Amino acid sequence: MDDHPPVDPAVIAAGLRIIRKRRWFLWSLIIIYIPAVWTSLTLTHSDRATAYFFGFWLLLLIIAVFFVTTCRCPRCGNLFHMHGVTPLYLRSCLHCQLHICEDKRR
Numbered sequence: 275m276d277d278h279p280p281v282d283p284a285v286i287a288a289g290l291r292i293i294r295k296r297r298w299f300l301w302s303l304i305i306i307y308i309p310a311v312w313t314s315l316t317l318t319h320s321d322r323a324t325a326y327f328f329g330f331w332l333l334l335l336i337i338a339v340f341f342v343t344t345c346r347c348p349r350c351g352n353l354f355h356m357h358g359v360t361p362l363y364l365r366s367c368l369h370c371q372l373h374i375c376e377d378k379r380r
């Protein structure tokens with residue numbers, strides 16, 4: 275892909291680090307969901323407390339999705355995970371195919 279102006283590799287690495295951090299946070303939230311609900315039920319024995327917990331978790335999830343979706347590609351400047359109105363959480367930029375670990379391949 276040479277139809278983009280060259281971007282400093284350090285800028286690309288810094289941008290990709292932010293994207294990876296946000297993705298990691300989102301996936302952690304999703305993975306933690308079932309054990310967290312189970313722990314909440316076990317500790318509180320309360321559906322209501324667990325429902326509040328779920329609300330809190332959902333809020334965090336919405337925030338995490340928002341931050342991942344609004345990540346900008348450090349190379350082409352487009353939204354890394356958005357093509358038109360469709361979010362796709364792939365490991366490459368949907369516009370210039372910059373891989374999320376591109377900076378580690380050098």
Ligand SMILES: [Zn+2]
Nearest residue numbers: 347350367370
């Ligand atoms: Zn891109």
